[in-house]
Amino acid sequence: MSSEKQVIKVLIVDDIPDTRENIRKLLAFEPDIEVVGGDGAGTGREAIDLATQHKPDVVLMDINMPDMDGITATKAISTAVRTAAVVIMSVQNESGYLRQAMLAGARDFLTKPVSSEELYATIRRVYDRNEPIRQQEVQMSSLRTAVSREAKRSALTPSVGAGHVIVVYSPQAGAGVTMLATNVAAALMRSDTSVLLVDANLQFGDVDAFLNVQSTSSIADLAKAVSDIDQEMIDSVLVTHGSGLKVLVAPPHPEMAYDITSEAVKEVVKLLAKSYDFIVVDTPTQYDDTTLKLFDIAERIILVANPTIPSVRNIRKVLDLLDGLKEPAGLSDKVLFVLNRVVPERERGRGAVPTASIETHLKHSVAAAIPLDDQAVLTAVNQGVPLVAKMKSRSPGKELVDLAALVRKTVEQEKAPEESPQTGEQRSKSGIRALFGGS
Numbered sequence: 001m002s003s004e005k006q007v008i009k010v011l012i013v014d015d016i017p018d019t020r021e022n023i024r025k026l027l028a029f030e031p032d033i034e035v036v037g038g039d040g041a042g043t044g045r046e047a048i049d050l051a052t053q054h055k056p057d058v059v060l061m062d063i064n065m066p067d068m069d070g071i072t073a074t075k076a077i078s079t080a081v082r083t084a085a086v087v088i089m090s091v092q093n094e095s096g097y098l099r100q101a102m103l104a105g106a107r108d109f110l111t112k113p114v115s116s117e118e119l120y121a122t123i124r125r126v127y128d129r130n131e132p133i134r135q136q137e138v139q140m141s142s143l144r145t146a147v148s149r150e151a152k153r154s155a156l157t158p159s160v161g162a163g164h165v166i167v168v169y170s171p172q173a174g175a176g177v178t179m180l181a182t183n184v185a186a187a188l189m190r191s192d193t194s195v196l197l198v199d200a201n202l203q204f205g206d207v208d209a210f211l212n213v214q215s216t217s218s219i220a221d222l223a224k225a226v227s228d229i230d231q232e233m234i235d236s237v238l239v240t241h242g243s244g245l246k247v248l249v250a251p252p253h254p255e256m257a258y259d260i261t262s263e264a265v266k267e268v269v270k271l272l273a274k275s276y277d278f279i280v281v282d283t284p285t286q287y288d289d290t291t292l293k294l295f296d297i298a299e300r301i302i303l304v305a306n307p308t309i310p311s312v313r314n315i316r317k318v319l320d321l322l323d324g325l326k327e328p329a330g331l332s333d334k335v336l337f338v339l340n341r342v343v344p345e346r347e348r349g350r351g352a353v354p355t356a357s358i359e360t361h362l363k364h365s366v367a368a369a370i371p372l373d374d375q376a377v378l379t380a381v382n383q384g385v386p387l388v389a390k391m392k393s394r395s396p397g398k399e400l401v402d403l404a405a406l407v408r409k410t411v412e413q414e415k416a417p418e419e420s421p422q423t424g425e426q427r428s429k430s431g432i433r434a435l436f437g438g439s
């Protein structure tokens with residue numbers, strides 16, 4: 001009975017004003033439909049702004065638009081306004097985009113030119129299908145209000161951390177990024193240092209397997225509600241490893257990565273950084289918008305290579321890319337270059353390149369050389385216990401402990417000279433130069 005008089009709020013998105021106007025006229029006759037957002041949106045960005053502002057129930061979305069295409073906008077809107085059902089409006093020859101649109105969160109599609117009957121039926125259908133999500137949102141928002149009221153009442157002071165973001169990356173698959181991220185995170189932990197390990201390998205993250213932790217929630221749960229994250233939600237999503245290390249695991253299914261924007265990953269990491277002294281981020285091989293955004297907020301980038309020619313060549317490319325990213329110095333200033341799977345000199349002969357040659361070639365010092373040790377690494381993974389917990393004073397645990405100490409030293413060194421607050425980017429410059437003996 002109560003849903004009888006519900007009005008469906010519709011936002012129209014199309015870069016052609018006449019198309020918007022025609023659809024608006026068609027919808028004007030329907031008493032249960034209300035067009036929101038004035039004349040509608042002419043660009044993807046406008047669509048995101050208007051959707052966030054007006055919280056429409058249905059968004060009619062064009063695909064080709066000047067600044068941001070409809071698929072990217074669909075992804076952003078589906079994440080930001082969960083109750084908005086996006087309907088893609090495409091012309092016949094754009095059908096190839098439909099799969100992408102569906103993966104981005106679109107609920108239905110219409111072929112242009114849109115007939116009035118089809119338009120009304122589609123709007124009502126997607127609106128009805130979204131009823132459970134609206135209900136869930138109502139419950140979630142009352143829960144959030146109750147939680148935030150309670151937090152205010154008990155004058156809950158959020159825990160404050162130094163917020164050093166350390167991103168571990170390699171352009172080469174299997175170089176040892178996850179092994180390094182888990183071990184550096186574990187080795188950074190102390191009674192006076194809180195550490196969070198974030199698995200940002202959104203499709204095939206395996207930090208949970210390395211540490212043998214299970215969780216039904218993941219980074220996907222925080223990414224889809226970035227603006228509403230509160231302490232309660234964080235506590236329910238993070239898992240605690242037996243060592244006390246906090247972990248934010250990757251989504252359980254690869255396709256869930258499509259619903260996570262790079263901006264959301266960045267915001268989640270920035271937000272969590274406020275509560276921890278160190279946030280160590282495991283990343284996938286792709287050099288994409290997500291990795292770039294993470295590099296940008298990182299105070300240190302641990303760049304991982306194996307001592308082989310292809311691996312080192314890829315590192316050269318990444319260093320060049322990082323150098324070109326920010327003026328005047330470039331992001332490569334933040335890099336701690338780590339060689340993993342290093343074989344002792346006398347056992348070399350399997351094509352491994354000497355460390356000194358790599359340093360000369362890259363013009364970058366090796367901050368740590370982690371020995372190859374199949375047995376030790378495999379056992380640690382099988383047991384779900386980081387190497388650094390078991391073999392602090394023996395290779396390869398020793399080198400990993402030293403690397404963590406170096407990470408701590410370089411970020412803490414920079415805090416010392418002046419107490420004025422600085423950004424991660426500002427903080428990163430001088431320390432690395434000092435560490436590697438000049439510019």
Ligand SMILES: Nc1ncnc2c1ncn2[C@@H]1O[C@H](COP(=O)(O)OP(=O)(O)OP(=O)(O)O)[C@@H](O)[C@H]1O
Nearest residue numbers: 173174175176177178179341370371372373374377
């Ligand atoms: N120093 C090492 N000695 C022996 N084995 C190692 C070493 N470092 C990593 N490994 C092993 O190599 C494999 C790949 O390591 P890891 O998963 O950490 O790499 P990755 O860069 O995260 O890979 P992916 O690209 O799949 O995310 C794992 O089986 C790991 O146990």
Ligand SMILES: [Mg+2]
Nearest residue numbers: 177178201206
């Ligand atoms: Mg990995």
